[in-house]
Amino acid sequence: MAQHKIAVLVGSLRKESFNRKMAKALIKLSPDSLALEIVEIGELPLYNQDLDDNPPVSWVEFRQRIKKFDGVLFVTPEYNRSVPGVLKNAIDVGSRPYGKSAWDGKPGAVMSVSPGAMGGFGANHHLRQSMVFLNIPVMQQPEAYIGNATNLFDEKGDLTSDSTQEHAARFMQTFAAWVATNTPGGMQ
Ligand SMILES: Cc1cc2nc3c(=O)[nH]c(=O)nc-3n(C[C@H](O)[C@H](O)[C@H](O)COP(=O)(O)O)c2cc1C
Numbered sequence: 001m002a003q004h005k006i007a008v009l010v011g012s013l014r015k016e017s018f019n020r021k022m023a024k025a026l027i028k029l030s031p032d033s034l035a036l037e038i039v040e041i042g043e044l045p046l047y048n049q050d051l052d053d054n055p056p057v058s059w060v061e062f063r064q065r066i067k068k069f070d071g072v073l074f075v076t077p078e079y080n081r082s083v084p085g086v087l088k089n090a091i092d093v094g095s096r097p098y099g100k101s102a103w104d105g106k107p108g109a110v111m112s113v114s115p116g117a118m119g120g121f122g123a124n125h126h127l128r129q130s131m132v133f134l135n136i137p138v139m140q141q142p143e144a145y146i147g148n149a150t151n152l153f154d155e156k157g158d159l160t161s162d163s164t165q166e167h168a169a170r171f172m173q174t175f176a177a178w179v180a181t182n183t184p185g186g187m188q
Contacts, residue, residue, distance in 0.1 A: 003035040004070040004179045011076030011087035011123070013042045018149040019113045021157045022168075023075040026111070029165065030172040034179065036073065039065060041090035052097050059093050066094050066102035071179045072136065074110045078123035083130075091130055101134060107182035108136040109175045111144035113152075119145030139178045144171050 012019045027036045045056050076087055094102040110127050112120025124145055131138045152164060159165045
């Protein structure tokens with residue numbers, strides 16, 4: 001079966017990150033038509049336009065790696081009602097040099113996870129704003145603002161609630177269909 005390759009970007013570097021746990025849960029719950037892989041972003045040097053002519057090797061490798069994926073899934077916390085700097089940095093690095101963005105046309109989806117009640121709504125929607133400019137067709141429904149994350153996972157990192165698990169599985173099934181429809185070349 002042909003699989004679509006999906007880069008998973010996690011917007012937290014914390015060892016016990018709820019978002020990383022959620023990313024791993026989503027990978028487990030995803031249908032066979034997707035092959036998901038977490039792409040680490042914590043070691044990317046901060047984007048600096050002065051380096052465009054002589055970019056750090058890690059930027060070049062990151063851009064090349066992202067280009068090989070068919071789509072991208074963002075799983076992120078909210079920092080100060082917006083996107084954490086580490087994730088925004090990775091997005092900026094991937095978007096340059098101008099006219100050669102690694103993100104261009106790749107179907108995407110966003111899930112935000114927070115211990116707070118609003119589920120990272122602000123980060124989720126700020127991310128969507130960048131996606132408009134980056135030409136990432138982003139899945140609209142189901143939305144995924146996952147709140148009260150403190151109680152979501154057991155000690156092994158598995159989801160404890162059936163309803164969250166069902167929502168996460170439905171999210172990934174819909175994303176798989178979204179990727180199939182929006183991959184260049186159309187439905188596959
Ligand atoms: C700098 C900073 C800003 C934060 N701002 C918000 C916020 O605006 N909204 C929110 O729901 N949680 C906020 N939090 C709490 C995070 O949601 C919480 O630390 C969460 O566990 C981070 O995700 P992670 O578990 O994947 O690392 C903030 C945390 C930090 C460190």
